[in-house]
Amino acid sequence: MSKIAIAEFARHNEVVWSYLRLILKQENQVDVFVNQFVYNQLYDFHKHKAITWIIKNELQSVEDFVQMHRSRFLNADRILITSIPPKDLKIFSDEVLASKSSLLIHDLHYYFSEFDSIDEGKNVLKVLKSQILQERRYIESSFKNIDQILVASRALYDYAQEKGWDRVDGYLDLLVSEYTKQKTPKKTIRIVIPGSVSVDRKNYQHIFQALLNLNQQALQKKVKITFLGELENRQTQRKIKQFATQLNSQIEIEWFPSFVPQKNFDKIMKKAHFLILPIALKKSAGSIHEQYGSSTISGSISDMVKFGKPALIPSFYPLPDVLEEVVTRYYDENDLASTLKDWIHYLSFMDKPIDSFKAFKPKVKADEFFETLQLMESCV
Numbered sequence: 019m020s021k022i023a024i025a026e027f028a029r030h031n032e033v034v035w036s037y038l039r040l041i042l043k044q045e046n047q048v049d050v051f052v053n054q055f056v057y058n059q060l061y062d063f064h065k066h067k068a069i070t071w072i073i074k075n076e077l078q079s080v081e082d083f084v085q086m087h088r089s090r091f092l093n094a095d096r097i098l099i100t101s102i103p104p105k106d107l108k109i110f111s112d113e114v115l116a117s118k119s120s121l122l123i124h125d126l127h128y129y130f131s132e133f134d135s136i137d138e139g140k141n142v143l144k145v146l147k148s149q150i151l152q153e154r155r156y157i158e159s160s161f162k163n164i165d166q167i168l169v170a171s172r173a174l175y176d177y178a179q180e181k182g183w184d185r186v187d188g189y190l191d192l193l194v195s196e197y198t199k200q201k202t203p204k205k206t207i208r209i210v211i212p213g214s215v216s217v218d219r220k221n222y223q224h225i226f227q228a229l230l231n232l233n234q235q236a237l238q239k240k241v242k243i244t245f246l247g248e249l250e251n252r253q254t255q256r257k258i259k260q261f262a263t264q265l266n267s268q269i270e271i272e273w274f275p276s277f278v279p280q281k282n283f284d285k286i287m288k289k290a291h292f293l294i295l296p297i298a299l300k301k302s303a304g305s306i307h308e309q310y311g312s313s314t315i316s317g318s319i320s321d322m323v324k325f326g327k328p329a330l331i332p333s334f335y336p337l338p339d340v341l342e343e344v345v346t347r348y349y350d351e352n353d354l355a356s357t358l359k360d361w362i363h364y365l366s367f368m369d370k371p372i373d374s375f376k377a378f379k380p381k382v383k384a385d386e387f388f389e390t391l392q393l394m395e396s397c398v
Contacts, residue, residue, distance in 0.1 A: 022391070023094035025051040027080050028101040031059035031280065032317055033122070033170070036194040036324075037098065042068055043384040049094060051087065059280035080106040084115070091115060096391055098122070098190075104129065107160035116163035120391055122190060123169055126313040127306045129157060130183045161185055168390065170315050173336045177312045188390050193319070193338075195378035198326040200368060203291055206240045207362055210290035212283075212321040214247040215254050215273065219316075220296045221332070226261050227351035228358050229269060237268045241362060245273040246286055284325075292367040293322055293329040294354075311335040323378050328370035330357055343374045 022041055026034045034056060041048050046068055052060070053074045063069055072090065074083045080102065084091065091097055097119045102109075110116040123129050161167065167185055169175050170192045178186040211225070229243070249255045255275065262271040278286075295318045300307045308314040311334065322329045323341070331337075333347045346361075348354040361367045376382070 020045070020095040021047060021049075021093065023049040023051065023091060023097045025091075025097060025099045026053075026056050026101060027074075027099070027106060028103065029053075029055055030101045030124070031056040032320055032324075033100045033192050035060060035063075036192045036320065037100065037190065037387070038063060038069070039194045039196070039380040040384045040387040042066070043380050044388060049090060051083075051091075061281050081109055084109045084112075088112070088115070092118070094118065096120060098391065104157055107156040110160040110163045113163050116160070117165050119164050120166040120168055121164050123167060123186070124314060125306075125308050126169065126174060126178055126181075126183065126186075127308055130178070130185075131181070166392070172338070173311055174313070174315065190387060190390050191383065192315075193323040193378050194380055194383060195323050195326055195375040197288065197324070198372050198375050200372050201289070201291055202368065203239055203365065206242050208242050208244070208290050209292060209294060210244045210246050210287060210327075211294050211296065212246045212287065213316075213318045214250060215245050215258070216250040217254055217257075218250075219298050219301045219310075221298050222257075222296055224348070224351040224354050225294060225296055228355035229261075230264060231351075231355040232358055232362070233265050233269060235359070237362060239362070240268055240270065242270045242272060244286055244290075245271070246278060246283060247274070248277045249273060249275055287321065287325045287327070290325070290327055292361060293318075293327045295319065295322065295329050295331045295335075297332055297335055299332075299334060323375060326372050326375040328367045328372065330354060330361075340374050340377045344370045344372060 022045055024034055024037060024041070031052075034050065034052065038048070038050070038060075047070070048068060049070050049072060050063075051072045051074065054076060057064075057071060057073050072087055074080075092114060095118065097115070099119060100122045101124060102121065110119065166187050169178060169186055169189045172189055172191065175186060175189040211220075213220070232241075245258060249258070255273070258271065258273050265271065295316070297310050297316045297318060300309050301314065302308070310316050316335070319335070319337070322345075328344050328346075330348055331345050333349045337345065346357050348357055
């Protein structure tokens, strides 16, 4: 058996969750290096006998943490680093550590081409100056040492190849399914919009308009819409509150003023009958525009797969063919309103073949994961 270590130096606990599900299908031990926040969110792994947790103090730098546990890192056959800020890439000046490391990159432009897709709405000069002085100097030198650079989906890998970023070696699909039960609504249809409530990363206007359209019609069941994530700012909170006052008693809006712990998040997701994923076309990363689905990923897609829920998603987002069977795409608010009416009045979402999510079960995905990490010979 080989030994794998996972290190998460940001807050992508959902990525660690997915990869742990795959690793534990074949490995009988794994070291997990995370901060306290990520550890808390991975509550369902806390007592797993195969996992050894090494938790970073929030006040401790990544560099000091890695140096403190260097011998333990090097004891692994493969170190999978699921995210790291550019300024901390300097840890890969340690060529021995870098030689057995696989680094997952989430925002391609931000790491590979900071001068592409500039966000003209920002003070570009100030942002670029900051990046060049504090972060960019580490990227090129570190990437030369790292054994393997990966992305989180096939779409991102294909995009990197199109752009000529040949340093991207492959992809580790983070879509892993844990639940595939369909729930029949009784008195209330529960619709969940998962993820942080951010006007920069999601387009809520289509949802607002579609629900106002629905609000004028007689509904056979009550509808509960949950914005399942921390409200980004007071402006967003005001918008949702104002919108809620325009709805009749048949449609209830639920939101959370503070961070939603993973355990609570999971409970609500399991109760959902279907999801709406109002992914924005682009998001900003520093001074860069990142296009969702091509140069960066949306965590709400992994939520859909993890919980096995049918979903309404925007037309532009690329998906694996097998997931096309469990979603319906919309182009604008009128299109979304029409589909929502159909799903609510006729329960059409119940016709979606959620068995399609079984293609993402850990036992199905594990071999592909280990093959990408170049560990198949030692795992067999």
